[in-house]
Amino acid sequence: MRRPPQCAALLPPLRQRITDVPLLAEQFLEELSQTMGRAPARLADEARDALLAYAWPGNVRELRNVLERAAILSDEGVITRRDLSLQVQTASVAVPNDLAVMECQAIKSVLRQAEWNKSKAAKELGLTRSQLYVRLRKYGLEHSPTP
Numbered sequence: 001m002r003r004p005p006q007c008a009a010l011l012p013p014l015r016q017r018i019t020d021v022p023l024l025a026e027q028f029l030e031e032l033s034q035t036m037g038r039a040p041a042r043l044a045d046e047a048r049d050a051l052l053a054y055a056w057p058g059n060v061r062e063l064r065n066v067l068e069r070a071a072i073l074s075d076e077g078v079i080t081r082r083d084l085s086l087q088v089q090t091a092s093v094a095v096p097n098d099l100a101v102m103e104c105q106a107i108k109s110v111l112r113q114a115e116w117n118k119s120k121a122a123k124e125l126g127l128t129r130s131q132l133y134v135r136l137r138k139y140g141l142e143h144s145p146t147p
Contacts, residue, residue: 014056014063019109021051024060028067041071046081054086064110104139107132111141 004123014020025043033040047070056062070083107125114120122132136142 014059017105018052018056019105020125021056021063022048023109023112024063025051025067028064029071032068032071036071039077041077041079043072044078044080047079047084050081050084060068100139104141105134107139107141 011017022043025048029040029042035120051063051066058065066085067079069085070079073083074080076082107121110124111118112130114124118132118136119129122129125132127135
């Protein structure tokens with residue numbers, strides 16, 4: 001009997017979806033705060049930059065583990081770069097070489113942040129609504145995903 005594919009197997013690795021890191025980090029820190037029974041920790045700017053620069057070989061699980069450890073070690077609820085247990089390889093970021101792939105990923109990320117409100121997304125991207133609609137058709141993103 002053949003097993004159905006796993007959802008995670010359908011997603012590209014986190015290193016190819018680096019724009020998702022801040023959103024995932026925020027969600028994980030919120031979940032961790034509920035587990036730990038205290039206010040959610042927040043990321044200092046240099047910590048956010050380090051998370052974005054990291055290659056994430058361990059994918060989403062590694063991100064969650066890094067944030068959990070950092071939330072425990074952080075002072076006054078602010079996670080700094082030194083609280084993160086990232087390997088020194090942070091200098092190399094896996095970035096797609098294809099400009100169209102990068103544009104599509106950026107549009108998807110902004111649409112998710114704007115909860116698929118296309119007017120807000122267009123403004124955030126610095127596009128007119130009609131320019132955004134052209135790109136949505138180009139990348140097959142006309143319709144919001146079903147929950």
